[in-house]
Structure formats: structure tokens, C-alpha cells
Amino acid sequence: MRAEIRIAGFGGQGTVLAGYLLGKAFSLYQGLEAVMTQSYGPEARGGASSSNIVVADREIAFPFVERADILIALSQEAYSKFKDEVQPEALVLLDTSLVTAQSGEKTLGLPATEIAEQLGHRIVANVVMLGYLCGSWDWIEAEALEKAIRTTLKAHTVELNLKAFQQGLAYAAEKEPAT
Amino acid sequence: MSETGILTGSHFMNGDHACAEGAIAAGCRLFGGYPITPSTEVAERLARRLPQVGGVFIQMEDEMASIAAVLGASAAGSRAMTATSGPGFSLMMENLGLAIMMELPCLIVNIQRGSPSTGLPTLPGQSDIMQARWGSHGDYRLAAYSPWSPQEIFDLTIHGFNVADRYRIPVLLMADEVVGHMVERVVIPEAAEIPFWDRKRANGKAGETFHPFEPGEDLVPPFAHAGEGYRVHFTGLTHDTRGYPDMSAEMHQQLVRRLVDKVERNSAKLEMSDDYEVEDANILVLSYGSTARSARRAVREARELGIKAGALRLISIWPFPEQAFNALADQMDAFIVAEVNLGQMITEVERRVRTSKPVSGVHHAGGAMLPPGPILEEIKRVAGHA
Numbered sequence: 001m002r003a004e005i006r007i008a009g010f011g012g013q014g015t016v017l018a019g020y021l022l023g024k025a026f027s028l029y030q031g032l033e034a035v036m037t038q039s040y041g042p043e044a045r046g047g048a049s050s051s052n053i054v055v056a057d058r059e060i061a062f063p064f065v066e067r068a069d070i071l072i073a074l075s076q077e078a079y080s081k082f083k084d085e086v087q088p089e090a091l092v093l094l095d096t097s098l099v100t101a102q103s104g105e106k107t108l109g110l111p112a113t114e115i116a117e118q119l120g121h122r123i124v125a126n127v128v129m130l131g132y133l134c135g136s137w138d139w140i141e142a143e144a145l146e147k148a149i150r151t152t153l154k155a156h157t158v159e160l161n162l163k164a165f166q167q168g169l170a171y172a173a174e175k176e177p178a179t
Numbered sequence: 180m181s182e183t184g185i186l187t188g189s190h191f192m193n194g195d196h197a198c199a200e201g202a203i204a205a206g207c208r209l210f211g212g213y214p215i216t217p218s219t220e221v222a223e224r225l226a227r228r229l230p231q232v233g234g235v236f237i238q239m240e241d242e243m244a245s246i247a248a249v250l251g252a253s254a255a256g257s258r259a260m261t262a263t264s265g266p267g268f269s270l271m272m273e274n275l276g277l278a279i280m281m282e283l284p285c286l287i288v289n290i291q292r293g294s295p296s297t298g299l300p301t302l303p304g305q306s307d308i309m310q311a312r313w314g315s316h317g318d319y320r321l322a323a324y325s326p327w328s329p330q331e332i333f334d335l336t337i338h339g340f341n342v343a344d345r346y347r348i349p350v351l352l353m354a355d356e357v358v359g360h361m362v363e364r365v366v367i368p369e370a371a372e373i374p375f376w377d378r379k380r381a382n383g384k385a386g387e388t389f390h391p392f393e394p395g396e397d398l399v400p401p402f403a404h405a406g407e408g409y410r411v412h413f414t415g416l417t418h419d420t421r422g423y424p425d426m427s428a429e430m431h432q433q434l435v436r437r438l439v440d441k442v443e444r445n446s447a448k449l450e451m452s453d454d455y456e457v458e459d460a461n462i463l464v465l466s467y468g469s470t471a472r473s474a475r476r477a478v479r480e481a482r483e484l485g486i487k488a489g490a491l492r493l494i495s496i497w498p499f500p501e502q503a504f505n506a507l508a509d510q511m512d513a514f515i516v517a518e519v520n521l522g523q524m525i526t527e528v529e530r531r532v533r534t535s536k537p538v539s540g541v542h543h544a545g546g547a548m549l550p551p552g553p554i555l556e557e558i559k560r561v562a563g564h565a
Binding site: 028035037061 | 190191357361363473479548
């Protein structure tokens with residue numbers, strides 16, 4: 001088994017952090033092999049940014065995403081740029097607060113930025129998306145991702161991020177935000 | 180964190196950070212550097228980590244000063260390192276020769292990017308391979324290693340310090356941007372399990388009769404650290420066993436011969452490599468660093484097509500893994516060298532294949548990791564499968 005995941009958006013949206021958390025959960029807490037690479041422009045914020053995770057149950061030789069099995073798009077630009085570089089049956093997840101799917105394209109979505117704002121800070125929209133991914137794809141164990149959040153983030157942000165993760169997870173289960 | 184500052188445990192970490200943690204684990208206590216992409220994260224992490232373990236981080240005014248600071252710390256008895264990329268590596272070349280001449284062990288990390296000149300700061304290359312061997316003026320030998328994963332950067336950082344200390348030579352860690360920036364699992368062992376080869380230290384009587392560059396049977400002089408009470412004199416000039424300048428052809432021959440011989444005689448111990456699917460192989464793919472990951476997949480896919488390909492990964496690029504290559508060379512009908520430059524290591528393979536067997540290259544000037552596709556195509560072409 002092997003899967004390729006691309007998380008793409010603008011610099012400042014936490015695409016790299018989301019990829020790191022996902023890779024860490026797979027690699028350290030689910031006993032799988034995982035590698036993350038990233039791509040970003042010279043700007044600190046605003047430029048195109050993406051993280052790429054390959055996960056497998058055996059050694060990963062080539063570390064880059066070639067044709068994603070999963071695309072998480074956090075900006076319209078990222079969606080347009082990467083929507084055709086995916087497998088035919090790829091899972092495409094959008095932050096519908098910021099991205100409109102092209103008609104006829106099969107996608108899943110939730111208003112991650114709005115949900116994050118309701119929780120107090122739009123900065124956790126990336127982790128809302130991770131919760132949504134976790135609820136939409138059975139490779140990820142929620143406990144593993146929660147552990148990655150707890151062991152990676154600064155202590156005072158852990159609670160907010162765990163809430164964001166739970167909201168995304170609940171949305172996937174109910175297709176509406178938990179209250 | 181243990182008392183030694185070693186982060187024992189499993190981490191999801193990039194190669195640059197793994198290098199910094201390898202340095203902490205190896206007991207490195209001085210970093211002198213001038214941050215440059217894509218090696219910056221090594222400096223960044225050590226700026227935070229070294230003070231936690233009583234070490235010193237100095238950001239110098241440039242790369243020439245950086246390596247000079249490292250050599251000073253080494254002479255005073257500390258394990259010391261710097262990290263850079265192509266442009267900085269070029270600036271370090273003169274003082275690399277000084278490290279050779281003064282026999283000051285140190286680790287120089289080069290996270291290679293697209294070159295020449297400023298080239299591609301954020302993108303990978305493997306084009307400093309011959310510079311690592313011949314970049315400083317004069318005859319010399321050293322050891323250079325090329326890791327293919329963050330875990331191996333950690334391991335080879337430690338090994339690099341050990342080799343440097345044992346032979347009193349500078350050791351080069353020639354990684355590339357892909358390996359420096361990719362994030363993977365890195366397992367850091369307990370402090371007691373980390374190999375440590377100490378310097379051979381001077382233990383004679385200090386005074387007029389003590390000669391700090393009097394070599395032992397292994398051609399390595401026992402190290403008298405500056406400040407221990409011994410009279411020590413370090414110079415880049417040709418010097419006698421006291422360390423004093425001696426401008427004669429005889430002394431020069433004697434000194435330079437010894438500096439080369441102390442490495443060449445131990446070449447077999449410095450060589451490192453691993454192989455994949457070579458048992459019945461008749462086509463050998465040679466590569467190193469991140470390119471070896473693509474070579475491995477290309478060989479796996481060639482096997483699925485029924486082609487008897489195998490891979491030899493050069494972990495030590497200098498010295499070239501002579502023993503491993505010689506053990507495999509006779510059974511091969513063809514050799515393929517894959518590297519992210521326009522043809523450097525291939526010349527080392529060509530001069531070792533003293534038959535009419537073909538040696539071909541898969542090359543790219545840099546800016547991206549060499550993917551498995553072109554390597555597989557070359558394997559197919561050589562095998563007559565195209």
C-alpha cells in the first residue's frame with residue numbers, strides 16, 4: 001500500500017504544518033513509513049505553498065508526490081494548479097470558504113476557514129481540514145493525529161487545535177459542523 | 180532530553196535538523212558558520228541547541244572566517260563544524276587545505292544546491308563532487324560521505340566526527356537539498372549506544388623534546404591541544420615534527436607523502452557503500468545521495484520487467500568504495516552512473532572499468548531530484564529492452 005497526499009494553499013495557511021502533523025502521525029504513531037517534502041516561494045506569506053506526503057507500508061524510495069491520491073486545496077489557485085495532477089479516483093478536499101469547485105468535478109468540502117473563525121482563529125483552518133481528511137479516509141487514526149498535535153504544537157495552542165481537529169472530524173461524520 | 184543533551188527517541192525531522200542533532204550527539208561544541216540556503220536549518224537549530232549543552236554558536240562574517248573559527252576550536256580540543264552550500268563551500272577551499280596541513284579534525288557539511296555560482300539557492304544539485312576531492316590546492320586525501328536520508332545524515336554526522344578525529348583530517352558531509360529538507364523518521368539512540376572514537380592524545384613530557392607532529396606507526400601524530408602545556412606550533416607552511424617551518428624539498432616530500440599515506444593506507448576502513456539486488460545482476464547502477472533513492476526504484480521496476488539490474492550506492496564518495504565495486508565489477512556487462520551534475524563521478528567509474536564494457540551516464544544539471552524514469556529508460560536501453 002502507498003498513498004500520495006498533497007496539501008496546497010498560500011504561505012501562512014499552514015500547509016507545511018498540516019503535512020508535518022500528518023506525516024508524523026503516520027511515521028511515529030501508526031508504524032508506517034512516511035516522508036514529507038515541501039515547496040514554497042521566497043515570500044513568508046502569500047506565495048504558493050504546498051506540502052507533499054508519501055505514506056506506505058514499505059520503504060519509500062522516491063519521496064515526491066507524482067500523482068496525488070488525495071489533494072487538499074486551501075486556495076483557488078492551488079486547486080486550479082493541482083486538480084489535474086491527481087489519480088482518476090482521487091479524493092479532493094476543499095476549504096469551501098475559499099475555494100469553489102469547478103462544475104462537474106467530484107470533490108468534498110467544508111468551510112474550514114469559517115469553522116476556524118468560529119473557534120476563535122482562522123489560523124487553525126488547516127487542522128480543521130486534517131480532521132475532515134481523517135473522517136473521510138480510513139488510513140488515518142484520529143488518536144495518532146491528536147498525539148502529533150499534542151507533541152508538536154506549543155502548549156497554549158494545543159487545545160484550540162484539538163477542537164479544530166474534532167470539528168473537522170465531526171463534519172465528515174455528519175456533513176455538518178458539530179456545535 | 181538526557182543530561183548529555185541528546186534527544187534520544189523517535190522524531191519526524193528534516194535532514195538539516197538531523198545533522199544538527201547528530202552534531203550534538205557526537206559531542207560537537209562549536210559551530211562557526213554563515214547561514215546559506217539550503218543548509219540554514221543546520222545553523223538555526225544549532226544556534227538554539229548548542230548553548231543548551233554548554234557549546235558555542237558563532238555566526239561569522241563569511242565562510243572563510245567560519246572554517247577558520249572551526250579550525251581554531253579543533254586545535255583547542257573541541258569537536259567543531261560548519262555547514263554551508265556551494266558558494267560558501269568554494270570560499271572554504273583555501274582553509275580546507277589548512278585543515279589538511281595542520282591536521283585539524285573537523286566536519287564540513289555541504290547541503291548541495293544547483294550550481295555554479297549563486298545558481299539555484301533553494302533547489303538541489305550534486306555538482307560539488309569533484310570539488311570535494313580536488314577543490315583545495317595541492318595533494319591531499321580526505322573522507323567525504325553522501326547521505327540519502329535524514330536518518331543517515333544523523334548517523335554520518337557522528338561517523339564523520341569519529342573519522343575526522345581518528346585520522347586528524349577534515350571530513351566532508353556532502354548531502355543535497357532533497358535530503359537536507361525532506362522530513363522522515365529519525366531514531367536517536369541512547370547516549371551509551373552512540374559510537375565515539377576519541378582523538379589519539381599526546382601523553383609525553385611537555386618541553387623542548389616534545390614534537391607535536393611526530394607521527395605514530397599509523398602516521399597520525401598524537402594530538403597536543405593548544406593550552407594543555409605542550410609547546411605547539413601550527414602553520415600552513417611545510418613544517419617539521421616540531422611544527423616549525425622547513426622550506427626544503429625533502430621535508431615537503433616527507434610531510435605531504437605522510438598526509439596522503441595516512442588516509443590511503445586506511446582507505447578500506449573509510450569506504451562505505453550498500454548494494455541492492457546485485458546477486459545475479461549484470462547491469463550495475465551507481466549513484467549516491469538522493470539520486471540513489473530513484474536508482475533503487477528504477478532497479479526495482481527493471482526487475483519487474485525481467486532485467487537483471489542491481490544498484491551500488493556510494494555512501495563514501497571519497498574514498499570511492501573500491502572494495503565493493505571490485506567485488507561486483509567482473510559479473511557486470513554494463514555500468515550506469517546516475518547523478519545530478521553533467522558527469523563527475525562517472526569519470527571515476529570509467530577509469531576503473533578497464534575493459535570494453537560500456538559505462539553510460541544519466542545526468543541532469545540540477546534544480547530537481549533525478550526521478551526514477553530516466554534511470555529506468557537507460558537500464559532498458561542498455562539491456563536492449565528499449
